[in-house]
Amino acid sequence: MTQDNNNGSDARRVDSEQIDLIDIVVQLWRGKVTIGICIIVAILVAAGYLFIAKEKWTSTAIISQPDTAQIATYSNALNILYGTTAPNVSDLQTRVVDRFNSAFSALAESLNNQEKPEKLTIEPVVKTEKVPLQITYQGQTAEGAQQQLAKYIQQVDEQIAKEIDVDLKDNIALQIDTLGDSLKTQEKVAQEQKDLRIKQIQEALKFAEQANITKPQVQQTQDVTQDTMFLLGSDALNSMIQNESTRPLVFSPAYFQTKQTLLDIQNLKIDPTTIHAYRYVMKPDLPVYRDSPKRALTLVLAVLLGGMIGAGVVLGRNAIRSYRPKQ
Template identity: 70%
Template sequence: MSQNNYSQVNRSNDPEQIDLLDLVLQLWRGKWMIATFVIVFIALAIGYLSVAKEKWTSSAIIAQPDAAQIATYSNALNILYGSAAPSMLDIQTRAIGRFNSSFSALSQALENQEDPEKLTIAPTTTGQPLPLTVSYTSTSAEAAQKQLAQYIQQVDEQTAKELALDLKDNIKEQIKTLNDSLVNQEKVAQEQKDLRIKQIAEALKNAEAAKITSPQLQQTQDVTQETLFLLGSEGLKSMIDNEASRPLIFSSAYYQTKRNLFDIQNLNVNPDTIHVYRYVMKPDLPVRRDSPKKAVILVLAVLLGAMVGSGVLLGRNALRNYKPKA
């Protein structure tokens, strides 16, 4: 028994053993010191909250434009390319795709500024290209909502102008193509006229050689190139004069090309009538700020203050009771 009592006393006097009850008593006796640290850390946290910049994020959800929002652009493409024009769905998809690209470029430019701005665009649902969620972070809820709406409008107007500019380039190219087609058709018609006159002139030579002056055929609809000279020299001379004075004869394709050219020349697409997105949800007014989080920071301040105060208290007591080993 005496040996066991001795070992228990010896263990209790061992400075390397941790006595939880003693720690609790030390913390209780130094509670005012710990409370002082907690108050100091709370004051620091309040000071940080008073000077820290607030961050509020406004978000909007957008999708491809309605048919009416892109109607003028679609109609222009239909006039330009006819049956080869892209479908309305293709045009809508391309429009929102260009909006996405331009918005991403703007986001990157804002991020690379000396004073960066946070503007993001991403699919609302993972794995689905549409709709898109766009967000902007600012120092106040109102500023975030207003600036996000302005950036969306800015990208919309920029993209509409780019589409209108592309359309003008396509119109110029199509006008050039149609004019070239008309010139070629006129050349063909002129060559056909010259060939017809040459054929009649050749028949006239044959008629003069055969000394045929008056028509030898009763039905002129049966005349072929080989029997043309039978119309007689007088009739053939009259035909040559008539053919020379007649205007060129064009096919229906020529006049269809003319109509297409006039329609395209009259095209005038105003960028203000083009919109490349549709709101599913307009920029919202955030009700909770992203940072700083008051409750979280105050709780952390209390915990850190208690931990630092406890550490200082226990460290001071340990140094006070420290006795070097013999």
């Protein structure tokens, strides 16, 4: 008997739940006009938003370190300036692209801090590798985003080239001063050596005159030392003094190597337009799909939101009507 009562109670509960669901569906169907109006209003609002909302398009470019030819001027200049101590091409490629990355990051930060921020980003394609680098720019039109991204890349590239040009000119001026000082020092040392040689011959001449030696007293001149130079005789010593006075300075091979390096540096000409800090892997693309607003997604959300609001209005209104008689 108890079991039958429980079964009857469960059946009534199920029937009650089914009746409630059906009632909700019926209420919604009867209020379909209200729901439809809410959906239409939501669609109109979404359409207005789509009409006034600013479009956002993202152009993307991928760059890597420059080719050897793109930094050949820079590399050759450093080789002339520093010789064997100059960095190799691989190191220069890494340094230049790192310099480009830093300058571009600074530009992106400054653009983001403007009154009207611009979204410009640069980051490695592979997080664990320095290159290649992916650069993106978000604009209001597809063409505008593409052109502006190419403009910013060229702007930073020209900035790096000018900075390198300034650095090279500073280094050239420094090296010219250093090599010039080195040549002056070597010339001074050579002059002092010449003066010392003349003094030594003059001292030997005094001894020869005091000893009344006018003719050479030795057969082999290569055996003559500083102490025995007077044995060459006063005639020979006078002739040597005259020759030494007019004789040009004697320099070591290092002097001429220094002079050649100085001439190479003085004739060094840098053209910043031939220096580039990057190489395109992918040029700025023309975006096909805009980032926002998404028309299809916006309209779908408008329909769903309008339907939910309409259903809430219908159910709420019916609930209020059915609640008043009970009071």
